[in-house]
Structure formats: C-alpha cells, structure tokens
Amino acid sequence: xxxxxxxxxxxxxxxxxxxxxxxxxxxxxxxxxxxxxxxxxxxxxxxxxxxxxxxxxxxxxxxxxxxxxxxxxxxxxxxxxxxxxxxxxxxxxxxxxxxxxxxxxxxxxxxxxxxxxxxxxxxxxxxxxxxxxxxxxxxxxxxxxxxxxxxxxxxxxxxxxxxxxxxxxxxxxxxxxxxxxxxxxxxxxxxxxxxxxxxxxxxxxxxxxxxxxxxxxxxxxxxxxxxxxxxxxxxxxxxxxxxxxxxxxxxxxxxxxxxxxxxxxxxxxxxxxxxxxxxxxxxxxxxxxxxxxxxxxxxxxxxxxxxxxxxxxxxxxxxxxxxxxxxxxxxxxxxxxxxxxxxxxxxxxxxxxxxxxxxxxxxxxxxxxxxxxxxxxxxxxxxxxxxxxxxxxxxxxxxxxxxxxxxxxxxxxxxxxxxxxxxxxxxxxxxxxxxxxxxxxxxxxxxxxxxxxxxxxxxxxxxxxxxxxxxxxxxxxxxxxxxxxxxxxxxxxxxxxxxxxxxxxxxxxxxxxx
Amino acid sequence: xxxxxxxxxxxxxxxxxxxxxxxxxxxxxxxxxxxxxxxxxxx
Amino acid sequence: xxxxxxxxxxxxxxxxxxxxxxxxxxxxxxxxxxxxxxxxxxxxxxxxxxxxxxxxxxxxxxxxxxxxxxxxxxxxxxxxxxxxxxxxxxxxxxxxxxxxxxxxxxxxxx
Numbered sequence: 001x002x003x004x005x006x007x008x009x010x011x012x013x014x015x016x017x018x019x020x021x022x023x024x025x026x027x028x029x030x031x032x033x034x035x036x037x038x039x040x041x042x043x044x045x046x047x048x049x050x051x052x053x054x055x056x057x058x059x060x061x062x063x064x065x066x067x068x069x070x071x072x073x074x075x076x077x078x079x080x081x082x083x084x085x086x087x088x089x090x091x092x093x094x095x096x097x098x099x100x101x102x103x104x105x106x107x108x109x110x111x112x113x114x115x116x117x118x119x120x121x122x123x124x125x126x127x128x129x130x131x132x133x134x135x136x137x138x139x140x141x142x143x144x145x146x147x148x149x150x151x152x153x154x155x156x157x158x159x160x161x162x163x164x165x166x167x168x169x170x171x172x173x174x175x176x177x178x179x180x181x182x183x184x185x186x187x188x189x190x191x192x193x194x195x196x197x198x199x200x201x202x203x204x205x206x207x208x209x210x211x212x213x214x215x216x217x218x219x220x221x222x223x224x225x226x227x228x229x230x231x232x233x234x235x236x237x238x239x240x241x242x243x244x245x246x247x248x249x250x251x252x253x254x255x256x257x258x259x260x261x262x263x264x265x266x267x268x269x270x271x272x273x274x275x276x277x278x279x280x281x282x283x284x285x286x287x288x289x290x291x292x293x294x295x296x297x298x299x300x301x302x303x304x305x306x307x308x309x310x311x312x313x314x315x316x317x318x319x320x321x322x323x324x325x326x327x328x329x330x331x332x333x334x335x336x337x338x339x340x341x342x343x344x345x346x347x348x349x350x351x352x353x354x355x356x357x358x359x360x361x362x363x364x365x366x367x368x369x370x371x372x373x374x375x376x377x378x379x380x381x382x383x384x385x386x387x388x389x390x391x392x393x394x395x396x397x398x399x400x401x402x403x404x405x406x407x408x409x410x411x412x413x414x415x416x417x418x419x420x421x422x423x424x425x426x427x428x429x430x431x432x433x434x435x436x437x438x439x440x441x442x443x444x445x446x447x448x449x450x451x452x453x454x455x456x457x458x459x460x461x462x463x464x465x466x467x468x469x470x471x472x473x474x475x476x477x478x479x480x481x482x483x484x485x486x487x488x489x490x491x492x493x494x495x496x497x498x499x500x501x502x503x504x505x506x507x508x509x510x511x512x513x514x
Numbered sequence: 515x516x517x518x519x520x521x522x523x524x525x526x527x528x529x530x531x532x533x534x535x536x537x538x539x540x541x542x543x544x545x546x547x548x549x550x551x552x553x554x555x556x557x
Numbered sequence: 558x559x560x561x562x563x564x565x566x567x568x569x570x571x572x573x574x575x576x577x578x579x580x581x582x583x584x585x586x587x588x589x590x591x592x593x594x595x596x597x598x599x600x601x602x603x604x605x606x607x608x609x610x611x612x613x614x615x616x617x618x619x620x621x622x623x624x625x626x627x628x629x630x631x632x633x634x635x636x637x638x639x640x641x642x643x644x645x646x647x648x649x650x651x652x653x654x655x656x657x658x659x660x661x662x663x664x665x666x667x
Contacts, residue, residue, distance in 0.1 A: 383589030532583030543630035
C-alpha cells in the first residue's frame with residue numbers, strides 16, 4: 001500500500017540580525033563595496049516583527065490562509081496587512097528573533113554558541129511559553145556569558161557576533177582554529193539551520209498527533225554541509241536535529257539536490273515506508289542563513305522593506321497507510337534524467353507531461369500543481385519574475401503542444417491548476433513542498449483528487465556538472481479501501497496461473513484424445 | 515553581416531529564463547564559438 | 558551579474574579583443590536583461606563586480622531577439638527555446654536590449 005502524509009510543520013524564524021550580518025549579499029558587499037550606499041541604507045529597510053507576522057505570504061506559509069485567498073490580495077503584498085495576523089498557524093509559527101537565538105543555543109553540542117546572561121534571562125520565559133518547546137530543550141539553554149567575554153571573542157576574530165536590535169548579544173565561536181569547514185561562519189549557518197529544522201519537527205509531530213518515539217527515520221534535504229577538513233560534507237543534520245527534537249528511536253541521513261532536494265527526499269521517504277524498511281519517516285528542511293537578504297540590494301533600491309528576513313523550515317511526516325490520509329503515488333514519478341537536457345520544454349516535459357502520459361493522464365487530471373512556490377513580491381523587484389507563474393505558463397504551453405489544452409485556455413489554466421507563490425526565497429524551502437500541507441487537507445476534505453509536487457534544482461551552481469535536475473510526484477486521495485475491496489495483485493497472479501494450468505491441461509487432454 | 519558567425523561567444527543564461535546549454539546549442543547552430551556558458555540563479 | 562561571470566567576461570574581452578566577443582543572455586525579464594547588458598557594455602551598475610567602471614561596449618543580445626533568431630538553425634531554436642516565447646515578455650526584453658545597445662555598444666556592425 002502507498003505511504004501517507006501524516007502531518008506537516010511549516011515555520012519561519014524572524015532573523016533580521018542574521019540578515020544584516022550574515023546574509024551572503026551583505027557579506028559580499030562588505031568585501032567589494034564597503035563604502036557603498038546599500039550598506040548605509042539597508043538598516044532603514046528592516047521591517048518589524050509585527051509587520052513580518054502581518055505579511056500575507058508569511059501567514060499563508062504557516063497555514064492561516066489558503067494560497068487561494070492570497071490570490072485575491074492585490075499585488076504587491078508588502079504594503080498590505082493580514083487582519084488579525086497571528087504568530088501561530090495550523091502548520092507552525094513565526095518565531096521572534098530573541099527566542100530563536102535561544103533555541104539555536106539549545107542546539108549547540110560543542111560549546112561554541114554564546115549568549116549574554118541578561119539576554120537569556122530576559123527571553124527564556126518567552127521561549128518557554130511556546131507550546132511546542134519541550135522541557136528538555138529549555139534545559140539545554142545555558143545561563144549565559146558575560147558580555148565582555150563575547151566582545152573579546154568577536155574582536156579577536158574567533159567568533160561571529162550575534163546581534164539583537166543592533167546590539168551584540170552573543171556569538172558563535174569557531175570549532176577549530178585552522179579548519180575552515182568548522183569556521184565561525186559555517187558553525188553559525190549550520191546551527192541556525194539545525195534550530196529551524198528542530199522547530200519544524202516539533203510542529204509536525206503536534207500536527208500529526210504522533211509521539212516523538214514513533215519516528216524511525218529522518219531525512220534532511222537542506223543545502224548546507226557539515227563536516228571537517230577530511231569529510232567536508234560528512235553530515236548528518238538529520239540525526240543532529242532528531243536528537244534535539246527528542247526523536248529517540250530515529251536514525252537518519254542527509255539527502256542533497258539543491259532546490260530539488262525536498263522532492264527527492266519525499267520520494268525516498270515514501271519508498272522507505274512503502275517497502276516496509278521504516279514505518280514513520282520525517283523529511284526536514286531547515287533555513288539558509290546566506291540567503292537572508294539575498295535580493296536586498298534590489299529591495300532597498302526600490303524603496304521596499306528587505307523581505308528576506310526569515311529563515312524558512314518545514315517537516316513532513318510520511319507513514320504507513322492509515323486508510324484515510326492523503327497518499328503518495330510512487331507509480332507517477334517525473335524525472336529529469338542525465339539525457340533530458342536543459343531546454344525548458346524538455347525539463348517541464350520530463351517532470352510533468354511524461355509521468356502523466358505514462359499513467360494515462362493529462363494535466364487536466366491534476367487539480368493543482370505546486371512547482372517552485374517563490375513569493376513574487378521578493379523575486380519580481382529583483383528581475384527574476386513571478387517564478388510559479390512562469391512554471392504554469394510552461395506547463396500550459398506544453399499542454400497546448402500535446403493537445404490537452406486549447407490555446408484559448410492558456411490564461412485560465414494557471415488560475416485553475418496553479419497557485420500564487422508565498423514561500424520565502426530560501427532555496428529548497430519554496431521548492432514544491434510548501435503546498436504538501438494544504439494538499440493533504442484539500443484532498444482529505446474531498447476538494448481535490450490529485451496534486452503534483454515538482455522540485456527543480458540548479459545543480460550547475462556546484463560547478464560539478466552543467467546539468468539541471470528535478471523530480472515530481474503525485475499526492476492523491478487515499479486508495480487503501482479500494483485496494484482492499486478489489487482483487488489484490490497476488491490474487492490476480494493466482495487466477496492467471498490457474499487459467500494457464502487449465503489451458504495446458506485441456507491441450508494435453510486433446511493430445512491424449514487424438 | 516552576421517552577428518555570431520566566427521565570433522567568440524560568452525553565454526549568461528538564466529535558470530528561470532533560458533539556461534546556458536540551451537542557448538549554447540542555438541549559438542553553435544549559427545556558427546558562433548562558445549568560449550564560456552553559465553546559468554545564473556536568482557532564487 | 559554574478560561576480561565570477563563578470564570576471565570571465567572581462568578576461569575574455571582582454572584575451573580575444575572586445576570587438577571579437579559577443580555576449581548572449583537568457584534573462585527571464587526585460588529589466589534583468591537590461592542590467593546584464595549594461596554590465597557588459599557600460600559597467601556593473603550595482604558597483605559590486607570586476608566590471609564596475611569598465612566600459613567594454615561589447616555586442617550583446619538576448620537569445621529571443623529576432624536578429625539572433627535569424628541566424629540560428631530554426632529546428633534547434635524550436636527544440637531548445639521556442640516554448641519560452643509563450644512564457645517570457647519578449648517585447649519588453651527586446652525594447653530593453655535595443656535601448657542599451659543603442660547607447661553603449663561600440664562594435665555593432667552597421
């Protein structure tokens with residue numbers, strides 16, 4: 001039987017301090033253009049936590065509104081407010097920066113993460129009030145250090161400073177004096193990624209209504225690497241996050257594929273469960289510090305707030321078929337292969353048209369496509385256009401070529417079968433997977449039959465290949481009941497065997513008669 | 515006079531527009547010599 | 558434009574001579590195409606890369622522009638690019654590219 005989506009968690013962590021100090025656009029600018037306008041101006045373009053929470057796309061991401069409701073909001077979104085916006089949503093939360101720094105400190109296992117005493121004291125109660133934060137996590141938050149100690153570490157160049165409301169409140173120290181793979185910058189990125197994953201795991205457990213002890217395997221599909229000079233990408237983020245989240249019965253591993261990572265990992269999880277290797281698998285993706293403020297120069301130039309001020313994270317729980325939850329159909333997988341090439345029509349053909357055709361379906365049989373769900377509020381001012389819309393136009397154009405759609409239906413296709421983008425530009429985070437939570441709900445409510453999740457990845461950025469990549473899969477209505485009611489594969493085999501035996505016997509009989 | 519034929523060509527493709535290798539195939543079909551092809555990614 | 562790509566463009570212009578080099582873009586939007594074209598002609602407008610203040614004046618086109626399409630093998634273009642014409646705002650891209658070329662290109666054959 002197919003494995004099912006048992007639950008999901010989607011979280012954002014508001015981190016303007018990390019954005020202004022550790023985002024790659026900003027750290028690059030400090031090197032190449034230290035006296036430029038952007039570095040002088042950017043501080044004026046930081047929005048408040050309240051504005052970040054009231055931002056429509058963020059409320060959709062944590063589940064307080066369906067993407068279809070966002071469609072009705074007039075573009076651009078940054079100057080509109082979500083009424084009665086809340087920190088918590090049905091899928092997760094938007095965690096404020098101070099609490100997130102404490103959570104990240106709880107993820108430190110090597111005494112490299114320092115927070116100032118008074119800062120810890122001031123915010124520990126706030127973190128404790130979060131309903132998913134466990135006693136074990138709170139106990140891991142240390143009492144804190146003297147500010148002077150932190151200042152010394154930062155001024156010596158041994159540590160990366162952590163800033164809250166423009167004040168130094170902590171630091172992440174390097175974990176090795178000469179190994180660049182364990183530098184302060186890398187340790188900071190990796191610990192923030194780990195912390196955001198932990199938060200998403202905790203929300204996914206709550207939403208799925210399962211115990212941490214039920215989880216047997218975790219797959220991390222982020223885009224960071226952890227290891228030392230002798231094994232630079234050794235891993236294992238999955239198990240590291242599982243430990244803090246209290247998944248005592250789980251092991252895990254990391255799966256990588258740039259932005260296509262989540263779709264690969266979902267297919268792997270569904271296959272592991274269907275094969276019976278593990279009963280419950282959690283797929284996690286944590287936030288990416290360097291991508292904070294990635295398009296900030298364009299946002300500042302155009303007078304917008306710097307909209308990339310949140311770390312994104314998700315966790316999806318895949319488990320054995322329970323007879324009711326939406327399931328993953330492994331028979332309809334799209335795959336961009338080595339031979340597919342880079343032409344956009346081949347890419348979208350391999351991911352969308354080919355798998356549907358093999359299953360005897362067309363694009364009209366899929367209620368919603370979830371490709372790259374980047375928020376256009378962020379990408380449009382940066383010249384990258386409306387990424388999900390471009391995907392829908394490609395799917396529709398291909399469908400016209402296949403004769404599945406009339407040319408006159410091109411415009412309505414993206415509204416009927418598409419979604420408006422709402423996910424932060426955190427690489428793998430927006431890639432297909434943000435809609436899994438909504439897809440599960442809508443399918444289980446009988447509003448949809450099939451949703452296609454499409455992941456695409458820019459492998460060429462690693463300079464190991466010029467290839468592109470992608471995989472897709474279908475989430476559908478639970479079919480366990482049908483399978484039980486109908487004849488099973490085994491029974492079919494027995495029936496065929498019996499028919500052949502009877503046929504052979506009748507030939508023998510005839511020969512004997514002759 | 516042709517733009518590409520006999521020229522050295524640098525390609526800056528875009529992941530969300532036309533990727534480098536797709537442009538390269540076109541340029542080569544016009545007799546241009548591709549000396550570098552890359553694909554940028556804004557997301 | 559990516560800093561590494563700017564460096565490559567600069568190096569190739571020195572190696573082969575700017576008059577022998579053509580840059581072909583695949584940007585998704587007119588504005589992005591215009592910025593990339595400006596970078597390889599008038600210099601990096603974002604003041605970030607090796608082409609800051611360097612006026613190479615290179616010949617630059619977007620792959621969807623009619624002048625280039627005329628030179629491509631139509632079958633190759635059909636396979637590799639044509640579908641994207643339904644996706645991109647080609648008119649906007651062509652306008653942006655024409656403006657930049659008119660202003661900054663030094664080696665256009667008349």
